[in-house]
Amino acid sequence: MARIKVIITSQEYSIQPFLANDLITQEALKHKYKVDSEIHSHKIMQKSFVTEPNLENTDIIIQVGEEIEENRFIGLPIYKTTFEKILNNTEQELLNAIHLIIKNKKKQNSEIVNNVFNIVAVTSCPTGIAHTFMAAEGLIQAAAELKFNIKVETQGSVGKQNTLNDADINSADLVIIAADTKVDLSRFQNKKIFQTSTKQAIKNGVILIQTAIKEAKLFSENLNNSDPEANQSSDKNSSFKQNYKHLMTGVSYMLPFVTAGGLMIALAFALGGIYASDDSYKDTLAWALFQIGAKGAFPLMVPALSGYIAYSIANRPGIAPGMIGGMLAVSLDAGFLGGIISGYFAGYVTEFLNQKIKLNKNLEGLKPVIILPVLSSLIIGLFMLYVVGKPVAGLMHYLTTSLNNLQDGSAIILGLIIGGMMAFDMGGPLNKAAYAFSTSLISSQIYTPMGAAMIAGMVPPLGVALATKLFKTKFNKEEREAGNSTALLGISFITEGAIPYAAKDPLRVIPVFVIGSAIAGALAMFFKIEIKVPHGGIFVLPIPNAVVHISGFMIALTVGTLITAILMGIIKKPILK
Incomplete structure (x- = not known):
């Protein structure tokens, strides 16, 4: 239908x-079609859709009367007609x-015949671990179901894998x-690109691939259409989503500096003991390791964060002003907050200058190499120093x-909040x-916040893995068998391992995860547990x-x-045989 x-x-x-709407509705009912209407009369919306049109609930838009804002219905076929024709x-x-509708569906089907439709994809998440590979697996399975060819490049914590070559x-x-x-x-360049999140692929x-076929846009750097949300329908949260992605890009590039610096210091x-940094230990291995971690890696964390936030916004011309702003944030003791501010400011200033400065074709190559870095760095430098x-x-x-100086009560509340957030959307x-x-x-x-975050992030997969052993009647055979691998993900601090269980019964399972992780986070803060590296789970314990x-x-982890x-075990219903 x-x-x-x-x-x-x-x-x-x-x-x-209203007469036109009644006629269409009555005629549609004769043919057993479902109709949902929106009427704008005399500049006022008199009647609105029950559900906003999208690819999942709409086959076609029938437009009667004056022109509409077509950006609202991206990807949907629109049939335009007049009041006279309807009446x-x-x-x-x-x-x-x-x-x-039939013509549009035939066109879509013709694109998937004989396995000739080739897709390449790239997946990446801030930590480069779970979501990166879960998204890749989701795309591979979906392509197989649709009988498409696909190759997926993962940009994870170990670098690029299954790298796309020129032929691909x-x-x-x-x-x-x-x-x-x-x-x-x-x-x-000059390829049809569709950009989305790892969550949608998972x-x-x-649906993601089908949407991508309809909505992908031709990419060209010269057209400046590399916006991360360019292929997605605009909504009230689009600005937030873009800025969140910019921040996550900065965080992903910062993490290796945190890891390397923390482990070197440890x-x-x-x-050499707690005095390894003293001059009395100079030229010893302990002193050298401290210099590498504390004087080499740690000072680069904030510049990396700032530089790659700017890169996410303005591409390569944003890196230099972003990192310079980050270095100034370090020298001014403005810390990571200063780095975040300088990253966003440098990125948007560079992007603004890139759009506004118009040069002769012969001089256009100077923009990304000289003009943008110099002007942006000057502006961000003065902004950081004087504002x-x-x-x-x-x-x-x-x-x-x-x-x-957090007291026990305040520390526990902070741990509760961090723990609950870590478990609520498991990678979201x-x-x-x-x-x-x-x-x-x-x-x-x-x-201490890192201690609360890591322990709380380990709890959902470990908790559900233990539940599959203690309460076998509450889980099917596949879930019980997956419990062992879920436990391995849990001790590795990969919270996403619990997602399959939450997806099947979210209203019951997610609150349980939040409670368990919040308590673990609170205990971590109560015990003043400090973790000096950003990842690793139980495998960081042997590191001195x-x-x-x-x-x-x-x-904290056990509780x-x-x-x-x-x-x-209490809240889940038994599996009916």
């Missing part, structure tokens, strides 16, 4: 729009619209970028002092916000001084896991 949305628009105050021959106009790209009919971070698109790869203290440097430094000092915006907050504080030598209060770590498993 065809799903039809009718939008009727008239600037005049008359009964015509004179409603049936024929309805049949014309149905014919357009040249033969591709479609490029899908399923990423939560900035992906360089320069190699996809959630329903088939090893230095393991070899935001001191106020943000004061704010950072207040934040650092407050976190260091709330999870990444809590994770980014915790990792960014490592550069300020505040390690990487974790402070290992016994508290194990208690959170047990609570999650027991609540899962």
Whole structure:
């Protein structure tokens, strides 16, 4: 049965729009079609759609009367008609619209015949671990179901894997970028590109590919259409989504500096004690390791964060001003907050200058190499030195002092919040916000939030894995068998391992995860557990001084896991045989 949305628009105050709507509705019912209408009469919306048209609930838009905002219905076929045609021959106009649906579906089907439709894809997430590879798997399975050829490049924590070569790209009919971070698109010149998040690839790869075929746009750097949300319908949250992706890009490039610096410092203290940085240890291995970590890696965290936020916004011309702003944030003691501000400011200033500065073709090559970096760096430098440097430094000092001086009650509340956020969407915006907050504080030598975040992030997969062993009647055979691999993901601090269980019963399972992780996070703060590296799970425990209060770590993790498993056993219904 065809799903039809009718939008009727008239600037005049008359009964015509309502009469046209009644005629279409009655004629559609004769043919057993479902109709949903929106009427704009005399500049006022008199009637609105029950559900906003999209690819999942609409086969066609019938437009009656004056022109509409077509950007609202991207990807949907629109049949345009007039009041006169509707009033004179409603049936024929309805049949014309149905014919357009059939024609559109035939066109789509012709693109998937004989396995000749080739797709290449790139997946990437901020930490480069779970979501990167889950999104790749989702796309591969969906392409197999649709009988498409696909090759997916993963840009994970170990770098690029299954890398797309020139032959792959040249033969591709479609490029899908399923990423939560900035992906360089320069190699996809003049290819049809569709950009989305890893979540969409994981959630329903088939719908994603079908949508991509309809909505992908030709990419050219010269057209400046490399916006991460360019292929997605605009909505009220689009600005937030873009800025969130910019932040996650910065975080993803910052993490290796956090990891390297933290482990080097931990090893230095393991070899030389807490005084390894003193001049009395100069020229020893412990002293050298401390210099590498504390003087080499850590000072680069904020510049990397700032530089790659700017890169995400303005591409390569944004890197230099972004990193310069980040270095000034470090020198002014403005910390990661200053780095975030400088990154966004540098990115948007560079992008603005790039759009406004017009040069002769012969001089255009000077823009990204000389003009944009120099002007942007000057502006961001003055901005940091004379506008935001001191106020943000004061704010950072207040934040650092407050976190260091947290009393037991306040620390527990912070741990509850971080823990709950880590478990709520398991790799989504709330999870990444809590994770980014915790990792960014490592550069300020505040390690307890990272302790709460890591332990809380391990609880959902470990809790559900334990529940599959304790309460076997509450899980089917596949879920019980997957419990072992879920436990492995859990001890590795890959919260996303619990997603399959949450997806099947979200209203029961997600609250349980939140409760268990929140309690684990609170206990982590209560025991003042410090973790000096941003990832690794239980495998960071053997590293000397990487974790402070290992016994508290194990208690918090065990309690959170047990609570999650027991609540899962109580709240889940038995599987009916």
